[in-house]
Amino acid sequence: MSIQNKHLNWLEAESIYIIREVVAEAKNPALLFSGGKDSVVLLALAVKAFKLEGRPLKLPFKLLHVDTGHNYPEVIQFRDETVARTGVQLVVGSVEDSIKKGTVVLRRETDSRNAAQAVTLVETIENKALTR
Numbered sequence: 297m298s299i300q301n302k303h304l305n306w307l308e309a310e311s312i313y314i315i316r317e318v319v320a321e322a323k324n325p326a327l328l329f330s331g332g333k334d335s336v337v338l339l340a341l342a343v344k345a346f347k348l349e350g351r352p353l354k355l356p357f358k359l360l361h362v363d364t365g366h367n368y369p370e371v372i373q374f375r376d377e378t379v380a381r382t383g384v385q386l387v388v389g390s391v392e393d394s395i396k397k398g399t400v401v402l403r404r405e406t407d408s409r410n411a412a413q414a415v416t417l418v419e420t421i422e423n424k425a426l427t428r
Contacts, residue, residue, distance in 0.1 A: 311338075312345040319345075319356050326387060326426050328417075329359040331367075331375040343382065358385045360426065362416050364409040365392045389420030 297305075315338075319325055327342060329335045339359070346353040361375060379386045391409045394400040399419060400412040420426070 308341065308344075311341045315342050315345045322357075324426050325357040326360040326421075327357055329361050329375065329378075329386075331361070331371045331378070336378075339378070339382070355382060355384045358387050358426070360387045360389070360417075360420065360424075362389045362413045362420065363391065364413060365390065366409060387420065387424050387426070389416045389424075391416045394419060 327335070327338060329339060342355055342357075343352055346355055359379060363372075375386070391400060391412050394412060394416045395402065400409075400415050402409070402412070
């Protein structure tokens with residue numbers, strides 16, 4: 297096995313350890329899931345973290361998606377298919393809802409909603425009881 301493969305295996309094992317540790321310590325953990333490459337990798341690691349004799353177990357946390365309202369339909373479709381395939385509960389926070397409540401204010405309709413995601417994330421964590 298090459299040094300690179302050994303290092304990747306170590307990183308994977310360390311990531312799985314951290315995921316298990318968070319689940320053991322947190323009262324109501326959630327994994328941020330946008331459907332992008334980073335969150336897909338984290339979900340794949342989580343699936344690996346919770347297997348019994350090679351068979352996947354039900355994941356002991358929810359997936360949390362902060363929806364900017366500007367996603368491609370294919371991204372939302374992929375998100376929903378992934379949720380259906382894994383059987384994990386999906387919690388969605390909506391930037392549009394934060395705008396309607398007045399907790400997010402955009403100067404122009406065309407402003408990026410990416411910066412507003414932090415407000416929506418905190419609101420969703422508080423409203424959906426995803427706190428410790």
